[in-house]
Amino acid sequence: MAEAPEPNSTFWHPYFFLLTGIPGLRGAQAWLTLVFGPMYLLALLGNGALLAVVWIDTMLHQPMFLLLATLAATDLGLATSIAPGLLAVLWLGPRSVPYTTCLVQMFFVHALTAMESGVLLAMACDRAVAIGRPLHYPILVTKARVGYGALGLALKAVVIVVPFPLLVARFGHYRAKTVGHAYCAHMAVVELVVGDTRTNNLYGLVLSLAVSGVDILGITGSYGLIAHAVLRLPTWEARAKALGTCSSHICVILAFYVPGLFSYLTHRFGRHTVPKSVHILLSNIYLLLPPALNPLIYGARTKQIRDRLLETFKSKKSQFC
Template identity: 80%
Template sequence: MTEQPLLSNITFPCPASFLLTGIPGLGTMHAWLSLPFSSMYLLALLGNAALLAVVKVDTTLHQPMFLLLAALAATDLGLASSVAPGLLAILWLGPRSIPYAACLTQMFFVHALTAMESGVLLAMACDRAVAVGNPLRYPTLVTGARVGWVAMALGLRAVAIVVPFPLLVARFRHFRMRNVAHAYCEHMAVVELVAGNTRANNIYGLALSLAVSGVDVLGIAGSYGLIARTVLRLPTREARAKAFGTCSSHICVILAFYVPGLFSYLTHRFGRRTVPRPVHILLSNIYLLLPPSLNPLIYGARTKQIRDRLLSFFTPWKNQL
């Protein structure tokens, strides 16, 4: 009965590496879990690479809407690749060691790319709001150059707000253990190992989640509020359906990103005592891999220009008829 308190007081200097244990409690199911996660990663790689190739090759798609879609696809590729290879290695081979510096690097890229994706979705919502609300001035208000500046600004925002995460962890010199109960170096999962006052980490993590996601969600909601007001003023039902149809793909992508993210966040912050820890970790991995795998399917199926271009790649014989 006295061993646990004694063990909990043992600390050691900053380790050379951490041990990522994967999804605790589900070790017997790792082989089965690897099937959906490997499928999601394969879809993310092939789908987003195909979208990038289509937008690059087809000059008629060098428009703001599709340039933003290319930015989303590039972000999805980076996000999936920063998590999936390590996750699959754990599911196939068991717990794996990751160097301390590599752990902090992965932490930075995972959180930065998540913030970048949220920002790109906000930019796409604003783009649709201008296209629907002011179509005559859209070509002059939204240009390829301005999209490039917006993408650069979103990238700088993501870097600026996420850099403190690894820095706040790097300031600690003693840890209680080196086993990270997660499949990747998530910020709070690493902070739980720290021997010291982690109040600053907790406050910054909570404030960042509320600020970034909150601002982006409010911006998206405001954009679609303007879209809805404009569309409802259109005279015919067909015109309203066509206007809403131009935004349907983006709405599906927003739901695929924010709904799993919100559920994962709420269960992590407020359901620790009621929701088992394996469920937290499983949800966080699904949250990072589901949108990158679904987004290409959504845009490929619902955007006519992309669908037609993809079909022309796979059915070249049609062009010879």
């Protein structure tokens, strides 16, 4: 049990927070499991299948597919960090989450989001080298460098996100224990704090601009180089083939950044015009939609992966026939 409220209606350090789901949609929350449940299932099966295919098929142990496997692993972690708790809240109603567990979830959600953005930038750079300097690609982009790059992205995500739970943990008083959200988002918890939260707000804004802003600029620059290289190709067929290798990545970028940008803008500038339930719904879609769509995009548009999956299904089918 948490300590009794003080006369000034604030709580000392709480033992737990109460997640309420999506305020304003209480009557429809159970039905939303029919949306988020299949999305999580797709994320599990799709990304799990991608990881298995890349792991089993040695022909896919190439930098591009290793980056894809890194993206799939990140998607699995991101979806799993939010979906089980989200589905429990939507189906069963408000649930209590231990204070420490809430901070841990906060860390993983934001760290894996930063990791995914970094992987998308790395994939854009990979395509820029492959199209702009194809003869030097095997030398410049190696499996070892991809491994070191993935490790560097993970360490960067940890370093820049660790301050989030630490900045929250420094507070000792809260005006309530009920979080009007489906997961322990940083700003949703900060709204309950009694004290000066300007540092938290500033760090959240700076981090959003620094991570997403820098990565988007890097992706834009990479595609500028790709466009320059494609325009130098002699035939339309060669240009179409070169751009075709980027189509899956472009779709994945749009699936990640467009919902994220819309969610960010509604949170920062639409608080008084956009209902809070809409903002929370968008933030959940933003975190679960890319993990569900990415394996479908790459599975459908990448020939090597598509062929390997078809071979696997055919071999399984022949075993049962």
